[in-house]
Amino acid sequence: MPNKEKVIIIGAGHSGGIVSILLRKEGFSGEITIVGNEELLPYERPQLSKSYLKGEIEFKRLQLRSKEFYEEKKINLVLGTKIEKIDKNNLLVETNDGRHFPYSKLIIATGSNYRKLPLEDSKKIQYLRNKSEAEKIKSYINKSKSLTIIGSGFIGLELAAISLEKNIDTKIIELANRVMSRSVSQVISDFFYKKHVSEGADILLGTKVENLSEKNAEIEVLLPNGSRISSDFVIMGIGAKPNIRIAEEAGLLCNDGIIVNKHCISSDKNIFAIGDCSNQHNNYFGGNIRLESVDNAVNQAKIVAGFLTNSSINFNHVPWFWTKQYNLNLQIAGFIKKKYESKIVGSMKKNKFAIYHISNSKLRAVEAVNNPKSFMRGKKLIQSQEHITDDLLI
Numbered sequence: 001m002p003n004k005e006k007v008i009i010i011g012a013g014h015s016g017g018i019v020s021i022l023l024r025k026e027g028f029s030g031e032i033t034i035v036g037n038e039e040l041l042p043y044e045r046p047q048l049s050k051s052y053l054k055g056e057i058e059f060k061r062l063q064l065r066s067k068e069f070y071e072e073k074k075i076n077l078v079l080g081t082k083i084e085k086i087d088k089n090n091l092l093v094e095t096n097d098g099r100h101f102p103y104s105k106l107i108i109a110t111g112s113n114y115r116k117l118p119l120e121d122s123k124k125i126q127y128l129r130n131k132s133e134a135e136k137i138k139s140y141i142n143k144s145k146s147l148t149i150i151g152s153g154f155i156g157l158e159l160a161a162i163s164l165e166k167n168i169d170t171k172i173i174e175l176a177n178r179v180m181s182r183s184v185s186q187v188i189s190d191f192f193y194k195k196h197v198s199e200g201a202d203i204l205l206g207t208k209v210e211n212l213s214e215k216n217a218e219i220e221v222l223l224p225n226g227s228r229i230s231s232d233f234v235i236m237g238i239g240a241k242p243n244i245r246i247a248e249e250a251g252l253l254c255n256d257g258i259i260v261n262k263h264c265i266s267s268d269k270n271i272f273a274i275g276d277c278s279n280q281h282n283n284y285f286g287g288n289i290r291l292e293s294v295d296n297a298v299n300q301a302k303i304v305a306g307f308l309t310n311s312s313i314n315f316n317h318v319p320w321f322w323t324k325q326y327n328l329n330l331q332i333a334g335f336i337k338k339k340y341e342s343k344i345v346g347s348m349k350k351n352k353f354a355i356y357h358i359s360n361s362k363l364r365a366v367e368a369v370n371n372p373k374s375f376m377r378g379k380k381l382i383q384s385q386e387h388i389t390d391d392l393l394i
């Protein structure tokens with residue numbers, strides 16, 4: 001019997017691209033259309049703040065698949081087109097140029113976008129989410145002598161590492177009292193802080209930005225104590241928020257992301273949400289959470305492809321993340337909480353170690369620096385939830 005399902009995917013990013021690929025891999029024979037507002041084939045973003053920005057790899061390497069792949073697999077790509085409205089009663093989506101696409105199943109994969117401070121706009125203030133923004137930052141980095149980065153999350157620090165490697169005078173302004181404060185333990189924060197300072201970064205912690213203004217050829221950051229920091233350009237890296245306007249307007253249940261169940265189904269049974277725009281219960285976290293990672297984008301794409309093709313689904317996946325700064329590759333699995341006990345193995349001096357986070361004799365999280373073996377071991381132990389003894393943590 002021919003499959004009459006019509007799947008529309010909103011967003012040709014990481015999760016949107018992967019879910020289309022997996023649907024075909026699992027034998028889905030209905031129609032698949034991806035509508036994406038960027039003009040580009042689905043691509044992965046992590047290298048935009050790493051090797052692509054350094055000029056080490058070509059953009060083609062970031063594309064998930066070639067144009068021919070989508071043609072061969074009969075995956076329709078409608079690029080450079082934004083979905084403005086979801087009409088869930090009539091099972092239709094409407095594009096910015098007035099076209100309508102009917103669906104039987106809709107997958108929202110609209111990702112997230114950077115937070116902006118309500119400050120003056122200037123060409124000298126850059127954000128990083130997509131290829132064209134990476135190109136602009138690349139050109140600034142290649143011609144500038146000084147840079148101020150606002151925010152010391154993963155992206156801010158990855159950019160700082162590249163900027164310092166290029167001998168640019170680099171300042172980082174962070175509101176919290178430690179770097180990467182939302183995602184890593186104090187020990188890892190301190191370790192990376194020291195590394196950045198030793199490479200020449202000037203990091204101001206616990207510091208708020210009052211205002212930004214252009215002054216001659218430079219841009220000035222005004223701090224609450226009245227002091228000013230001037231540089232050739234500024235990069236903002238102060239976190240992201242989910243792209244959920246169309247979901248909210250359609251009346252889907254949202255709370256920091258589109259609320260979905262374990263199958264990634266939203267409050268409407270025909271609509272799924274995956275990737276950065278979704279918010280889902282996570283057993284390892286012990287509540288609902290919105291994750292911004294490639295791992296989550298791929299895992300949720302697997303869940304939806306599995307659901308729509310009646311294939312098996314792994315619901316015990318342990319979430320993980322990585323960042324690369326200088327020669328330090330940090331991998332994190334599970335969720336870190338302050339109250340957990342921790343055990344450090346390996347050598348911080350030699351830049352190769354791991355921190356295991358334990359509670360009630362169970363492993364809850366692992367942070368590993370240049371130590372993929374301990375990372376993999378930790379990830380397995382988090383999943384198995386077996387009783388932890390010291391000899392297991394090596």
Ligand code: FAD
Pocket residue numbers: 010011012013014015016035036037038044045046047048049081082083084109110111112128129130155243246274275276277291292293294295297320321322323324
């Ligand atoms: P995206 O890949 O962002 O795709 C969403 C797409 O939907 C975008 O193309 C967007 O333009 C489009 N869209 C939005 N609204 C509409 C609409 N209404 N109509 C049509 N299209 C729409 N993760 C890691 O795990 N490790 C890393 O080291 C890492 N580094 C990163 C570095 C950078 C610079 C960035 C930006 C992200 C990084 N991430 C990293 C995060 C990771 O890339 C994201 O979590 C992942 O891309 C999420 O996939 P997604 O499909 O949800 O969103």
